[in-house]
Amino acid sequence: MILVEQNDIQKYEPKCVGLKAIWSPHTGIVDWAQVNESFGKDFESMGGKIYTNFKANKFDLEDDSNNQLVRVTDSTGDKVITARYVVTAAGLQSDRIAKLTAGQQNPKIVPFRGEYLILKKEKSDLVRTNIYPVPDPRFPFLGVHFTPRMDGSVLLGPNAVLAFKREGYKKSDFSIADVWETIKYSGFRKLAFKYLGQGFNELYRSYRTTAQVELLRKYVPSLTIDDIEPNSYRAGIRAQALDENGNLVDDFVFDIGSEGIGKRVLHVRNAPSPGATSSLAIAKMIADKAQQCFAI
Known part of the structure; x- marks a missing residue:
């Protein structure tokens, strides 16, 4: 691990800016589906x-x-x-x-959806390696980041928005039962009241790509809305544990x-x-x- 001063950041990531950075030379990316399949084969080979x-x-x-x-x-x-x-x-x-x-x-589990944009292939040279911001200590989320993948694509994001269904990977997914279970939980209401502004900001960036790109530009200023693959969308659901006092576990x-x-x-x-x-x-x-x- 190397602490990098502001003027030296672009030696490691030419398009990136910041006040300081930590360079982790041994951090890498894997195809997790392939890793998971390998774990499964190992398990089955032992009789599972x-x-x-x-x-x-x-x-x-x-x-x-x-x-x-x-x-x-x-x-x-x-x-x-x-x-x-x-x-x-x-x-x-x-x-x-x-x-x-x-x-x-x-x-209780409260589902938060993390949504990613995808960089156009011809713009993949904007990012060489993983770029992560310093996380907000109030939340267990990492904030927006840049993630090159094994297939050469680059994911940009995510945000963190409340999903209206436990497995609500699409924005249109909705379950009355799941939503009611969430909002009747006192822990969620306390969390929502405490971070109402942040929640609306995350939701706004979910529907306004330009706002999400503007946040990403804090780290790679040369990024523009035209560099984003049109209609690109990837999402995952975080199973966020929440206690009765509204604390994110x-x-x-x-x-x-x-x-x-x-x-x-x-x-x-x-x-x-x-x-x-x-x-x-x-x-x-x-x-x-x-x-x-x-x-x-």
């Missing part, structure tokens, strides 16, 4: 089995001749998985999954019961960013926690 499109809907106990087992049933009632112990990491559904085994009421939250089925299911209710970068370390921590909780 991956179920897709399995919407967990019920947890209960069943007895066999030797052990009491946790039985997980899907929403159709046709598919069942049994195990001595279960660890869940359900992301956007983590609070709802925890309720199925009488987990704690808090924290940015640390690990584990939830396990003390009796019945609850003591056989460990819920990972929240894990801090960067989840992908730290995935193996996080997995080790969860495995250690499971060994401790289940005494195995």
Whole structure:
């Protein structure tokens, strides 16, 4: 890691400006889908089995001749998985999954959508490497950044806007049930009241590309609206844990019961960013926690 003075920033990133910078020469980009597929193949090679499109809907106990087992049933009632112990990491559904085994009421998950623009291919020389701003310490979001990808494209963003559906990847996605669940939660109302101005600003930049580009120009002044791929849009949903006081939770939250089925299911209710970068370390921590909780 190298602390870079203002006059030297463009030696590392020619189009970038700032007061100071930290240069991380060993930071890189990967194709996360490919990495994830490799993890899956490793898991299967060790005897594991991956179920897709399995919407967990019920947890209960069943007895066999030797052990009491946790039985997980899907929403159709046709598919069942049994195990001595279960660890869940359900992301956007983590609070709802925890309720199925009488987990704690808090924290609740509030979905925030992060929307990205895409740089035109012929303008990809504007950015050589990752450019990140100094984050606002009040929020667990990183702010807008520049991210070159393995395919040569460059993502610009994101913002952070409330999604009106748990899996609301499109701006038009809307669920009355999900919205009502969010706004009736006192923690969300406290958060919204505290940061009303910031929330409207994020929403404004969601619908006004010129406003988003203007923010990005703080770091790369030569960027213009004409450098953006027309109608470009990529989005992800952050499963933001929020406590009853309106605080954005940015640390690990584990939830396990003390009796019945609850003591056989460990819920990972929240894990801090960067989840992908730290995935193996996080997995080790969860495995250690499971060994401790289940005494195995």
